Amino acid sequence: MPSTRRAASTLMDENCPILVSRSLGSLDLPDIWPTNCTTHDFQAVYKCFNKQAAAIIDGKSIAEEITSRIACEVRRMKESTGKVPGLAVIIVGQRWDSQTYVRNKIKACEEAGIKSLMTELAGNCKEDEVVNALSRFNKDPTIHGILVQLPLPQHLDEERILNELSLEKDVDGFHPLNMGNLAMRGREPLFIPCTPKGCIELLIRSGVEIMGKKAVVIGRSNIVGLPTSLLLQRYHATVSIVHAFTKNPEQITCEADIVVTAAGVPNLVRGNWLKPGAIVIDVGTNPIEDSSCEHGYRLIGDVCFEEAVRVVSAITPVPGGVGPMTIAMLLSNTLDSAKRAYDFT
Structure with missing residues (x-):
């Protein structure tokens, strides 16, 4: 295994944005096809x-560098407003990979100073139990993001459940409107x-x-x-x-x-x-x-x-x-x- 590691340039001043990727709206360009297409020589x-x-x-x-910058922003928010971001996680069943992912997400929230809540449901739970948990978090003003850990057990209607998720709290970006806006030029999803x-x-x-x-x-x-x-x-x-x-x-x-x-x-x-x-x-x-x-x-x-x-x-x-x-x-x-x-x- 090679020892070379590329961590990218991360030495940015405090006024720079947390992420370097641009807003999608700023990327939109008209499709103007060139009159003479040339073949590029990639061998060189x-x-x-x-x-x-x-x-x-x-x-x-x-x-780690991004999370550190997020933590600084969370502290600044708390000092200014007395409030912090909140993330709620709903997990259904005992899949080992889902359990691992959720643990890592909760740990990352703690490191960044973000409030986190978790609802664990049995693998054989009824669909309404998931929807009810979603509804509670939708109404909670201290929760700004809701994550339904996927995949869900096969007996649950994933489409119905995700449709119940508040668009403004869909931090996973899976709501049909967020996905649709991602697909359409000139549109900007709330979350990618x-x-x-x-x-x-x-x-x-x-x-x-x-x-x-x-x-x-x-x-x-x-x-x-x-x-x-x-x-x-x-x-x-x-x-x-x-x-x-x-x-x-x-x-x-x-x-x-x-x-x-x-x-x-x-x-x-x-x-x-x-x-x-x-x-x-x-x-x-x-x-x-x-x-x-x-x-x-x-x-x-x-x-x-x-x-x-x-x-x-x-x-x-x-x-x-x-x-x-x-x-x-x-x-x-x-x-x-x-x-x-x-x-x-």
């Missing part, structure tokens, strides 16, 4: 291929889904130019794949989506300058799927049995890391890549919601 760009190992995009350190938002932040902080690049998103879930593809389009990438029914997925993927994978299949993407010099954002978090590890398993991504680092120019590790950024974006969205609620700037 990647002439150093295989001479050095890929840089590791250190999501953990970037997330946390994992896609974190992926874009990692790319920008790592100095990756998105505009005009070929991007492939592997996976089309409502949580990651779909909103990531929409967000990359808003940043003017040319986006292809690869899914389980795609023919020759390796051929499509190996043409991409940027690959974001969220298929949930360990080691799906091999080295020969990747273009020399590409940038890889691995969202996959897959537990693999390993008796040598403390909990009896270890986490690996969708990308075969050992092969990819010999081909690409930069890649996120698993763990320590996208995961911490997802939580940092959740805190950022919750802070933004509280600022709107309290008219705090």
